Amino acid sequence: MSNMSETAGVARKASFLSRYAIWLVPAIIVAIMPPVLDSNVAMAVLNQMGIAVIFTVAYNMMLGQGGMLSFGFAVYFGLGGYFAIHGVNIISEGGWPIPLPFVPFLGGLAGLAFGALFGSFSTNRAGTVFAMISLGLGEMMASSSLIFSKFSGGEEGITTDRTEVPPFFGVEFTTEQEIYYLIAGWVFFAVFLMYRFSRTPIGRIANAVRDNPERAEFLGYSQKWVRFMSFSVAGCFAGVAGALFALNYEIVTEETVGALTSGVVLLQAYIGGIGFFAGPIVGAVIFTLLQTLMSNYTEIWALYVGVVFVGTVMYAPAGLTGLIMMHIPVYRVGRMGKLTVPYARIALPALICALGAIGFLELWQHISAGATGESEIHVFFMTLDYTSPIPWIVFIAMFLGGLWDARRVAPAVADTYGNALHYAFTGEDQ
C-alpha cells in the first residue's frame, strides 16, 4: 500500500516537472537571449515576435477554439494601442500614478470593453456571417481612426515617449533590452492565462460550440453567450498585445487597426496551425522571422508568404504544428527512419521547383520595378542579366521539372506515411 502511494508520489512529481518544464525551458531561453545575442536588431525582432505571439494566440481563442473567423481583429489590437498611448501621455503629465509595466492592463481593458460592445451584436452566429460582420466592423474602425483625428492622430497616428513615465524601481525603459524583458514577461503572463482559459469550463464549452452549436444548446449552454465570452476575452488579450506594441514603437497609426494587421494575424495563426494551442505561437515566431529576414533580401516577400499561406490552406490545413503532430505517433514507435528517404526524395524536386519559382518571380519583379538601364540583378548569390533569355529558361525549367517530379512521387510518399501511421496504431504493416 505504502509502496503504491510512493510510486504515485513519484509520478506526481514527474508530472509536476513535465508540466512546468514546458513553461520553464522557454522562460530560461527567453531570459538569456539578450546577453547571448547582444544585438539591438535581434532585440527588436524578438520584441516584435513577442507582441505577435500574444496577438496571434488571442486570435486563435476565437478561430481555433471558438470557431469564429475574424477579418477585423486588429480593431482590438489597435484600440489597445491607442488607449495605451493616451495612457502613457497622461501618466507622463502626472495624471495617473501607473508604472509603465502596468500600462498593458489599460490596453486590455480597452480591448475587453470594445470586444464586449461589438461582440454583443456580432456573435449570434459563427462561420461566414460572423466573418463578414467582423470585416465590416474592422473597416468601420479603420476608417474611423482617420476621421476622429483628435483621438487617433489621423494619418500620422499618435505618438508618445515611454521614457517620460516615472521610473519603475529605477528602470526607465530606455533600451531595447529593458523593453524586451517587459514584453517577455507579458508574453508569459498572457499566454499562461490564455492557456489556462482553454482548460476552464468556458474554454471547453467554446470547443463544443465550435463543433456543434445546436447540441451545446441542448446541454444548457447559450451558444451566443459562449461565443460572446470567448470574443470579449480574446479582445482583451489583443488589447494587451496592442498596448505592448504602443510601448515598444511609441506610435500607433491607422495601419495598426487596419485590414493588413487583421490579415496578418489570420495568416500567422493558420500557417502555425489553428487546431493546437501552440500553433499560433509557432506561426507568430516563424512569420516574424520570415518577414524580417526575407524583407532584407526581396521586395516581394509578401507574395511568397501569400503562396505559403494558400498552400497551407489547400494541402496542410492543420498548419505547421499539425504537420509535426501527425508524425508524433510514428516517432513514438520508432518509424521515423523509414520516412527519411521518401521525404528526402520528394524534398529535392520540391526544392528545385521552389527555387525555380523564386528565381522566375525575382526576375519578373526586376522587370516591373527595376531601375531603368540596370539589367543585372542578384538572385541566389548569382549575378544575372534579366535581358538574356537563359536565366528565364533555366528557372522555368527548374519550376516545371521540379513540379512534375514532385507530383509524380507524392502519392508514394503519402502511402509510406499512411503505412507508418497504420503501423503506429496497429503494430503491424499494411
Added chain:
Amino acid sequence: MSAAIELRDVRKNFGPTEIIRGVNLSIADGERHAVIGPNGAGKSTLFNLITGKYSLSGGEISLRDEVVSGLAPFQINRKGLSRSFQVTNIFPRMSVYENIRCGVLWSLGYKYSFWHIVDNLKDVNERTAEILEEIGLQARAQIPAGVLTYAEQRALEIGITIAGGANVILLDEPTAGMSHSETDQAIALIRKVTEGRTLVMVEHDMGVVFGLADKISVLVYGEIIASGTPEEIKGNAAVKEAYLGEEAE
C-alpha cells in the same frame, strides 16, 4: 402526482400545412412513455416543439407545472429536460471523454466558469468516468468522437443526453439503424440509465417499444389517436388500422 410533461392543445404549422394538430398529452413522473406512429406523423416535430427547437403555433407545454413553451433550448434544458437526436449529434472533433464532460459541467454548477480548471474538478471527472462506464465507452475515452463506430456514437449520444442529470429524458429513435444485437444492448443501456427518471421516446422498432415503455401514445397525422398501456394499444382497433396493421402485412 404532478405530470412531468404536459402538452395542452399543442399545434404547429409550417406555412399553410399543419403538422401537429392539437396534441394533448400528460406524462407522469417516472413513466417510460413511447410515441409511435407512421413516418411523417410528426413525432420528431413534437420533440422539437417540446425541447424548444421550434416555436409553437398554438397551445402550451409545461414541465412540472412550469410553462416552458417559448423558451430557448438551453433554458428548457436548465429546467431539467434533456434530449438525444435521431441523427447522431455529437462533438466530432472532441474526445469521447470531453463530449461527456461538456454534458456534466453545467449540471454541477460550473456553467460558464472561467476560473476552475476542468482537469482539477474531481466531481466533474468522477461523474464523467461513471457515465463513460455506464455507456461502456471507457476504453474509447481519449478517441475523437468523430471516429467512433455508429453504435458507439449512438451510445455516446445517450451518454451526452443523460450526463447533465436531467430528470426528463427525450430519446429520438435511439436504436435507429442498429443491428439486432446492438439494439438489445441499447435497450439494456436505456433501461439502466433512465432508472428513476421520466423517459419519452420516439421509436419505430416495436420490439424496443413494447420492451421498454410503460405507456404508449400513437400519433397519426399530427393527432394522438390513442394513448395507453402496451396491452391497450395492442388491442386498439383504430391503432391497428392506422399503424400496426401496416406493419403486420
Added chain:
Amino acid sequence: MAELIIFSLLNGLVYGLLLFMLASGLTLIFSMMGVLNFAHASIYMLGAYIAYTISQYVGFWPGLIIAPIVVGLFGALVERYGLRHVHKYGHVAELIFTFGLAFLIEEFVQLIWGKQTVAYAQPELLDFSLFEMYGSTFPAYRGFMLLVSVAIFVGLLVVLTRSRVGLIINAAITHPNMVAMLGHNVPLVFMGVFGVGSALAGLAGVIAGPVLGTAPGMAVVLGPIVFVVIVVGGLGSLVGAFVASILIGMLQTFAVAVDYSFLQFFGHLGLDMDPDGALSDLYTVTIAQLGPIMPYMLLVLILIFRPTGLFGTREV
C-alpha cells in the same frame, strides 16, 4: 439644391449599380455554394487591369468584351482547382482560401503592373459631357456606365426568371441538395456560377477602372462595402442585394455632398459646444467625413434591429 440632388441621385445610381454588379455575383455564389468569395473584389480589380493592358494594344472596346471573359475563365479555374479542393474542410476553410487568394491577387497585380495607379483611360468616343445643368456637367462615360449596369441588371433578371438555367439556379439557391438529386450536374453549375459571377465582377472592373482609378488598392476599397451590401440586403436575396446596392450608393454620394456637423446642429439649437474639447471629435465631424463609414454604420444598425437583413429570411 436641385442641382445637388439631381447629380447626387445620378452619381449614386451609377455607384449603386456598380455595387450591384459585384453584389449580384457574390450573392449568387454565396447562396448556392455557401461560399463567401473574399476574392470577389480582387477579381473586379483583375478585370480592370486586364482591360487596361488590352486597351494599351487594341483600345478600350475590345477590352470591354475580352477582359470579363478572361476573368470569368480565371474564376472558373479557381473554383475547379482551388475551391473544390478545399471544400472538404468546410465553409470556413473555403473562406480562408478565398482570403488567401485575394492576398495573392493583390501581390501579383503589384508584381505585374506595379504599385502605382495605371493610366487606364476612358475611350475618347465617350469623352464629352452628356448634358449640362445649373452649370455642372454629367460626363457621357458615366451615362455609359449606367447603361451597361442597367443592361446587366435587366439581363440577369431575364435569365433568372425566364430561362431554364435561371430556374435551376433559383432552385439551387433555396434547395441545393434537391437540385443535385434531380440529376443536375451541381459541380458544373457551381463552376459556371462562379465563372459568371467572376465575369460580372470583371466587367464592373472594366467600366469602373477609368473612373475610380486602377490601382492595387481598388479591391480593398470596394470589397468590404460589397459584403455590407449583401448582409444589409439579406443573405441570399438578389432583390435585397439590389435595394441595398442602390441604398448604399445613394448614401455615400449624398453624404459626400453634405458638409454639416453636429456642432452646427447644436449651434442651431442654441447650444455652444467647445470645438476643441476632449470629445470634440464626436461632434465636429461632418456628414461628408462620415461618408466612408456610413455603410458600416448601416451594417451595425441592421444587425441590431433587423438581423435578417432588409429582404432576407435567414437570420445572421
